[in-house]
Amino acid sequence: MKRILLVVAVVALYILHQDIWFWRSSHLVFGFIPIGLFYHGCFSVAAALLMWLLVTFAWPSHLEQEVEEAEREEGGAR
């Protein structure tokens, strides 16, 4: 379930990248940042948060174990 939610989050963020709703707006946030630029700045922060979620809940720890086992076997063989 956790994995499915993470996949949905990745797909959702990818879709949110195509923000056609601000396409032609030149509105300035805080009086100087164009809204399209502000949105994608926030998108970058959201991407970092998503990466934190992936690292926290879907980290491939089995890879580390495999490497450690292989190193132990190699050490034992010597």
Added chain:
Amino acid sequence: MIPAIVVFLYLAAVLYIGIFAFRRARGKEEAEDYFLASRSLGPFVFLFSLFGTNMTAFAILGSSGHAFTNGIVTFGLMASSSGLVIPLTIFLVGTRVWALGKKYGFMTPVQMFRDRWECSHIGTLIFVVQAAMLVPYIIIGIMGGGTTLYTISGGAVPFWFGGAIVAMVVMSYVFFGGMRGTAWVNTFQTVLFLAFGAVALIVIGYGMGGFRAAAQAMQASPLAPLLTRERISPYYFFSYTFIPLSAIAFPHILIFCLTARKITQFKKTVIFYPICILAIWLPCVFLGVMANRVTMPQIQEKQEARRVLATQGKAMQPEQRDELRDKLAGDDVIMLLLQRYAPLWLAGLLGAGIMAAVMASDSQILALSTMFTEDVFAFYGGKTRFGESVQVQTGRIFIILITLFAYVIALQAPETIFELAIQYAFSGFAALSPLLIAALFWRGSTKWGALAVTLWTAASVIAVAAFQSSVPAPAPTPGANPNIIFGTLGGFEVLSRTPGGTAVFGFMPVVPMVLISTLLMVVVSLATKKPAQTTIAKYFGGHK
């Protein structure tokens, strides 16, 4: 001249870092130490060097130049999409490649492909295609170095001499320091990049009297479209999200993934990658757009060229349009802003930041050397016959030869050729990304599928480049479709030459290139013989 002196001091510092790395490794003539820093990089160096490796001159000069002409769309197009896709691929692919490298001693992607698919010459073909798409980056890096030193010194350092200095410095620290030197220099450079964005924003903003007035004046002027994304179609914008797939398929990035001491070092890299991109690109894009409000003769000339191309370009000869495109190119706007607003000593420091971006070709030179010595020299028996020490020396000689070759070409050939090559090399590496996905995640993939992907990639890159060279770009026509169309289907343009490149059904060529690559991998693999069960078990577990 002061900025040029500061830049020379920076180059000396970079050279010292490379030599220091050489001293640190003294006595070790092992390939794994020279080419992969003994797989020992710590978390800080791993994050910054991996990020720095992926940031070329385009991150600072090209991004602000693109934003100067096209507006804020540059950030969403190239930066925020990379902030999602690149760390995701590092998370999914980089970690697995690291583990396989640790377990089986791989030092290049081709070594892994050869083992995974039980192939030899197909691996050599993949090496050739990867190398052919990587060499233009090295050439353009040297050209960028020559141009930057020329501009920063106000013409006192000629292009040939600046290019030679940059080539010598890069070659020296890669030659002596190998991966350790390159990683340390990249870390130093990335810190400079990050500082560059913030300092440039503050200094230029202060010089302009704040951005609020400039942005509001722009909003009320005919330049307002630059604050939106209306100059780019949503199809093109969507297509661009395929380009960052190239990052993990670049050999120098994948080889960097092998240098981490522990897999946990990927964690910080994956999380902070989007933030690093934000910190560098956002100021550069914003300043690029704001440069349109600065009254400088050089900037006004560019704006005039842009206006003439849009209003009279259609009636011009292709050569005249190309000339105008050269004039309106904004790659130097950030340097012009610094000249205008930054004090001399600070302009020098910021110039060093730009040099850091320009010199990102170091890891590409090292990657080519690693690939040549491992995938060709060692694979065809050189290591067995002559030993590991000779292998490392061969790698060093290769570094000298490839740098000299790149320098000679950089002096003679026009830059536009290599810009074109780089433009389509990104699409080419993106089209190679299914190789990695299939090798790591699909038991059923075969060497014949890999061959089909490689041949398709090479053919499509050549075809698109040939198409763009033979059909001149049309002039942009405000309010009308300027494209030269080659066939329509159901109201869609099948193939068209656009003012900015090529479109297939309205998408950039990278979209069909990646999709067809994926399809070829699936179809050809399903129809051909799988590797032995023992090999598949090595990668996916299960019965041997």
